[in-house]
Structures are given as C-alpha cells and as structure tokens.
Amino acid sequence: MNGVFHFFVLALITVSAFFAIWFKDLLSSVISLAVFSLLLSLEFYILQAPDVAIAEAGIGAGLTTAIYIIALRGCKALRKGNGGDRR
DSSP states (O other): OHHHHHHHHHHHHHHHHHHHHHOSSHHHHHHHHHHHHHHHHHHHHHTTOHHHHHHIIIIIIIIHHHHHHHHHHHTTOSOOTTTSOOO
16 A cells, blocks of 8 residues: 555656646746645655655745745746736
8 A cells, every 4th residue: 555655646746747847837837846846755754754854845845936936026927917918
C-alpha cells in the first residue's frame, strides 16, 4: 500500500511539473510550481526526511511562491479582468 501511495505522489509531481511548463499564464505556472513544491515536501516526508520536508514546504512552497507573485505584480505581468488586453 505504501508503494502505491509513493507512486501516486511521484505521478502527481510529474503532472504538476508538466503543467508548470505548459501553462501560458505566468500566475498559473507559479501556482503549479507551488503545488509541485508541496508534493515534493510530501515525498520527502514519505522518504522519512521530515526536516527536509519542513524546509521544502516553508521555503519552496511558501517563500518562493510569494516572491514569484510579488515579482509578477512588480512587472505588471498579471493580466487584468478585461479579457487579457495588455494596454
């Protein structure tokens, strides 16, 4: 049973990494990277490395995602709700 769950988490990590590359919208890619990081921290916990899992969840999912979103706002790359018009 543990092997099935381990394989399932690895498959979800692969899918979230694919979506991070596939999305055209940068905010969607950042959210996909946050999901990737959370799943990676779950994988570290499954591999019995809880200290690495906590660091990955805190820094990888939390801090890095916040920095990316602040950078996107600073560059005004987030599109407004007017259909994606870039004026």
